[in-house]
Amino acid sequence: MHLQIVRLLEWKIANHGKRFINISNKRENSFRKVYKEFWSPKLINKPPYEHFTQVGDPVLRTKAAEVPGELVNSKEVEHIVEKMIKVLRKFDCVGVAAPQIGISLRIIVMEFRDGLKDILPKPVYEARKMCTLPLTVVINPTLTVTNYEKHKHPEGCMSVRGYSAEVERFHSVLLKGKNLKGIENEVELSGWNARIAQHEMDHLDGKLYIDRMDSSTFICTCWETVNVKSGRVEIPFYK
Template sequence: MATPRGHASLAEQVEELLATDGPLPIVAAGDPVLRRGTERFDGQLDPALLARFVEALRVTMHAAPGVGLAAPQVGVGLRIAVIEDPAPVPEEIRVARGRERQPFRVLVNPSYEPVGPARAAFFEGCLSVPGWQAVVARHAQVRLTGEDEYGRPVDEVFSGWPARIVQHETDHLDGTLYLDRAEPRSLSSNEAMARLWTQPTPEEAARALGFRLP
């Protein structure tokens, strides 16, 4: 549950963040803001400030680079996230992981529920946990509901890698990091990932490191 704060204080916090140009600082694991959960967005930022904040999230996500960024990752406890995935991967990886290009979009007050029992496990990383990746088993397909930045309803089914992205970012809004759902024995440095685990699926890593896949 988020710590209650007035609308003015949140707006002031965002204004202060946006006072300098360029990407926003990304909060790393260990900061309480990543564990508190977030306030439902209900107009704490006026439309102009919300638009500026969304653009700053986009710029920061691109600069990192990443395929998603949630407001708590820049220190703001609001239920807002952005996603975008150009999916610049080889065809073999794209097919194995169900990775499809996702245009830029804003998720406001999102929540998800599984569609069917299928789960998929792949290595996953996080901008707030730099330098490491681990295998996470997630729902292969989810129904995402919420709104966009204009208050229009969102009710959409995501599959494959896009489903993984929306689960990861929505989890951030609930104070959950991907490590909470990860297979501990799979934890690998980025250097080990580049040297050992570049295969389309984590099956070889599971055999070598001694963990089970769903």
């Protein structure tokens, strides 16, 4: 999720290449073999990426596969998570789901840094009920709504770069799942952090915020600059 002020058993590879990993009862390529293929020296860039996949990429519209319990604390999964954290911080965002770096697995990473309080306008920070969220890694997460009150705020996504829209989200949720050590954890989230969790969980089910948005509020976040610069504006997909 982009913060905007206005913002494994055996495996079978299917569909659009090795990013799509589904559990299979057949004796086929193991997870580790598939994983190593990600890193074989080829000219074509392979996931996990160090950029965000963009809307239109089939990986964003596919329900991600669960990570089998025996592989939760594997080196392969650990490396994927390290990539997710790197991308999260590289692009200064607050949440990332594995499909966003090209890996169709049910993993999310979230972090709302304390320093954002000094960057965001105080009225915005308070109105959107923002607060610090330490780095949180959740594997095979499940989400339960604990407060059905809804709030509508502008929301952006690094996989729909350069745009935002208002989206209704539930006020409070309970997020459960395993950490990298395979320990089951749960965290109660409310306000903006609950929004981050709902946004990232949508990614694991092949959904984007544009599926939930108030379409009348959908905007290009740099429309004013486009006018001032006579259209000479670039929306970068790198950093």
